Amino acid sequence: xxxxxxxxxxxxxxxxxxxxxxxxxxxxxxxxxxxxxxxxxxxxxxxxxxxxxxxxxxxxxxxxxxxxxxxxxxxxxxxxxxxxxxxxxxxxxxxxxxxxxxxxxxxxxxxxxxxxxxxxxxxxxxxxxxxxxxxxxxxxxxxxxxxxxxxxxxxxxxxxxxxxxxxxxxxxxxxxxxxxxxxxxxxxxxxxxxxxxxxxxxxxxxxxxxxxxxxxxxxxxxxxxxxxxxxxxxxxxxxxxxxxxxxxxxxxxxxxxxxxxxxxxxxxxxxxxxxxxxxxxxxxxxxxxxxxxxxxxxxxxxxxxxxxxxxxxxxxxxxxxxxxxxxxxxxxxxxxxxxxxxxxxxx
Numbered sequence: 001x002x003x004x005x006x007x008x009x010x011x012x013x014x015x016x017x018x019x020x021x022x023x024x025x026x027x028x029x030x031x032x033x034x035x036x037x038x039x040x041x042x043x044x045x046x047x048x049x050x051x052x053x054x055x056x057x058x059x060x061x062x063x064x065x066x067x068x069x070x071x072x073x074x075x076x077x078x079x080x081x082x083x084x085x086x087x088x089x090x091x092x093x094x095x096x097x098x099x100x101x102x103x104x105x106x107x108x109x110x111x112x113x114x115x116x117x118x119x120x121x122x123x124x125x126x127x128x129x130x131x132x133x134x135x136x137x138x139x140x141x142x143x144x145x146x147x148x149x150x151x152x153x154x155x156x157x158x159x160x161x162x163x164x165x166x167x168x169x170x171x172x173x174x175x176x177x178x179x180x181x182x183x184x185x186x187x188x189x190x191x192x193x194x195x196x197x198x199x200x201x202x203x204x205x206x207x208x209x210x211x212x213x214x215x216x217x218x219x220x221x222x223x224x225x226x227x228x229x230x231x232x233x234x235x236x237x238x239x240x241x242x243x244x245x246x247x248x249x250x251x252x253x254x255x256x257x258x259x260x261x262x263x264x265x266x267x268x269x270x271x272x273x274x275x276x277x278x279x280x281x282x283x284x285x286x287x288x289x290x291x292x293x294x295x296x297x298x299x300x301x302x303x304x305x306x307x308x309x310x311x312x313x314x315x316x317x318x319x320x321x322x323x324x325x326x327x328x329x330x331x332x333x334x335x336x337x338x339x340x341x342x343x344x345x346x347x
Contacts (some may be wrong), residue, residue, distance in 0.1 A: 088344035111152035
């Protein structure tokens with residue numbers, strides 16, 4: 001998926017084709033104002049103000065406590081971006097905002113967007129990161145409140161992919177145990193034990209994350225077959241030949257190459273014969289013309305915020321194969337775009 005200057009008429013198309021369009025300003029001034037406008041619309045309850053129907057500008061300003069003149073500017077941005085419509089003096093949510101912006105929607109991204117205001121502050125460190133190569137290591141600096149925001153945000157994102165993730169996994173024959181490394185909210189683990197009632201799942205998660213994660217898990221699963229185990233896969237041993245499937249979702253971008261290799265070897269030893277190691281990650285595209293924009297931006301984001309950034313498909317396969325596992329296949333998600341399953345088997 002590409003994000004950029006999209007012409008709306010022949011004149012703009014010609015300007016873009018002849019390099020007369022100031023595209024760098026679109027990528028900077030326009031994008032960062034639009035980004036912040038959408039985040040504030042979430043944070044200040046603007047989308048919620050229209051949850052039960054259309055509103056006038058005056059009604060929205062009164063319900064949100066915002067300045068009417070300033071709010072009008074924000075609402076116009078949201079119209080242009082496709083979040084609102086305007087007719088006969090009244091604003092109304094579009095299908096886009098009803099699905100992704102309202103807190104009551106099962107697909108809501110509200111919590112992730114509130115966490116993104118924390119991530120916004122990380123961008124001030126971009127220059128220092130580019131000069132030093134040292135990421136922020138945010139897992140080591142989070143406050144309890146930030147841990148909660150982070151966990152809630154990850155739940156939002158996982159909800160949109162969990163059903164497809166479970167569907168795309170290899171079919172298992174009466175599995176007994178799953179391990180979900182860094183599985184936090186437990187949505188994937190809950191999906192696995194619901195599909196395979198004979199099995200139980202363990203979520204290995206950092207101790208400081210477990211408190212919020214346990215609360216979230218209760219929203220998705222109330223049985224006894226899924227449990228959190230406080231720990232750290234980098235330092236804790238894994239029981240050998242115990243698991244039918246081990247999942248690592250959106251975790252390897254936090255680890256160095258050496259750490260990922262060590263973790264992959266632990267996983268290989270912990271799998272039963274015939275068991276599967278499933279990595280779910282946004283891929284770093286191989287350098288080439290026409291590179292995927294989401295993949296490249298997220299690679300820089302995770303480099304800045306954590307340790308290594310994203311890995312390419314060939315690198316993830318190498319981690320699996322060097323640990324003695326056999327690469328099986330790659331599954332690509334439709335949504336979110338660029339998200340991928342890399343599957344290997346212990347033969």
